[in-house]
Amino acid sequence: MAGTSPLIPAAEHVNWLLAEVPRTPLATLQLRDAHGHTLAETVTAQHDLPLWDNSAMDGYAVRSADLAAASADLPVALRVIGEVAAGSAHDPALGAGECVRIMTGAPLPSDADAIVTVEAGEGESGPGEWAATRVFVAAPARAGAHIRRQGEDVTAGVEIARPGDLLTAVRIAALAAAGVSAVAVHRTPRVAVIATGSELLAPGEPLARGQISESNSLLITSLLAEAGITATVHAVSADDASSFGARIAELATQVDAIITTGGVGPGAHDIVRIALAAEPGVRALRVAVKPGQPQCAGVLSGGAWIFALPGNPGSAATSFELFVRPALLRMQGRTVVERTQIPVRAGTDWRGSAGRLQVLPVSVSSDDDGLVCTPAVHERRVSHAVGSGGGAVGYALVPPERGDVRAGETVQVILTGGAV
Incomplete structure (x- = not known):
């Protein structure tokens, strides 16, 4: 693995990923x-x-010339000689003063050049009712009225x-x-997910001091599902670099991408970073983003790409949104890989992150002046505040040079899901 780089802009990391990730093989479906x-x-x-000229309305297929003199005072009577239903190949010949009932989508008879709607005609049962043998029309019909033309x-x-x-x-x-x-x-990428940490236990298991419920594998697999990818989850890895390295080496020949959480920092027990040191195609990075600064990414010797994300749930979520999701979409050949940013008014003050892109989970509501966002978690607890962040529907993106945000100012927000 290449050595840890200086702090780099988030956009630079994204651009590198999008340029380097391969495309998945083709399939015919x-x-x-x-x-x-x-x-x-x-x-x-x-x-x-359409394949042929057809009626845009239920009504009568007519010759417009027959109705040129029609008026409310002197309606024109047309003789109904048949009907053309949707899906019918019938092409009845129309003579002077003749028409046919026609249904929406039905082919226009060759002799007709306009449609009079049911509501505009008066049949034997009264205005707006289907005529059996004769319909009265009280206004001219424009040639081409209510007709969908072939190839339009x-x-x-x-x-x-x-x-x-x-x-x-x-x-x-x-x-x-x-x-x-x-x-x-x-083909949709084959993705494996591994959460690392000896302190992790399955949700619901009794916890001793120092242990926590593991949520990252559920987080990442759910984010993948929202992107249309079904992942395979592998056992939570204990803090052993050797066994972890062997596991990813095996997986690298079976999947297109591996996503891990935890173990990417500079600590003595950060097994992901330690194991990946033997992989020349993987880079260790410090990205100018908060949360989610430490990252490892690149291609493993076995062929799969690895995205090694921080272990704090908030950091893992923002890292997936900014870096992994676009890369996996590009693997599938997608041209548009980043979400649309929309301007939203800040509903309260919050502190920015000088020198780093701040990615702040927000809730979004609306008032008479438009959309309003408020932090879903405290701006200084984003990385680990998983419990209080469940109501977020997107992220406010505050550039490194901007600094603090004041209520009423506009910030750029990406919406990721949930009601607004």
């Missing part, structure tokens, strides 16, 4: 199985959308999705509508 994956190819429409959405051969796009529900629906059945994607 049916659309029904592709949700949450990242597209690895350019996709074009296989046919026009997209035309065959047009690019509708690009490599790096996330396959969301609406994007999958768009691809399916355009005739696409399968796509090439980047």
Whole structure:
């Protein structure tokens, strides 16, 4: 492992990760199985959308010329000669003074050039009711009214999705509508999670002095799940550098990434940093961020990437958000890997962190003047205040040069989940 570096900006560390992490292999998936994956190819429409001129409303397909003289005082009567339902291939011929009932999405008869809505016509049962044999129309119909034209959405051969796009529900629906059945994607990374520390016990177990309930593996696997990744959790590692090194060496040939928490500091029992000293592709870093300054990251000899995060839960959470999540998204070929930052008004004063990017868990509410954020934990207890931080819905990002924040000032916030 490369030696510990001077304090470096958070953005520099992120940029290095995004430039260095590899892409996962490609796989071809049916659309029904592709949700949450990242597209690895350019996709074009296989046919026009819509495929043919069709009705945008329930009503009557008419010839606009027949209704040119229609008025409230002198409605025009049209003879109803049939019906075209959605999905029907029927193309009835319309003569002068004739129309057909038509349903939303049904193909427009070749002789029609407008749709009169059901509500605009009067049938035998009264205004707005379907006509059986004759409908009265009290206003002209504009040619093209309530018609969706063939190809007005997209035309065959047009690019509708690009490599790096996330396959969301609406994007999958768009691809399916355009005739696409399968796509090439980047495989979801295989990720292993290890929490380190001899003091850690499973949640609910009786605790002796010096012992704590282990929460980091649940934290990291849940954060991974929110990013669409299912992780495998491996036994909490005791403070033994030799056995830990052997474990990650074995895992490095089986997964794409390993995330560890704890053991990255300069202490004599910080086994992760000690074990990784034998890995030339891994860097030990001090990042100018609070919390989460000590980090180790890089590629292991066995092939997997390792992200070794601090052990304090708040530090682990912010480190995952700033560094690990973007890197894992980039592994999948994602082009947009960082969350959108939004300006939010501070609801109270808090102290900044001179010289370091402050990443402060916040709750967010709204008032008549917009969104307001308040610290979910005290700004000086972010790294370890896991119990009180459960109500956070995002992070306020305060630049190193800014200093303290005053109530009413605007700060940049990234929303990570939960209600606002």
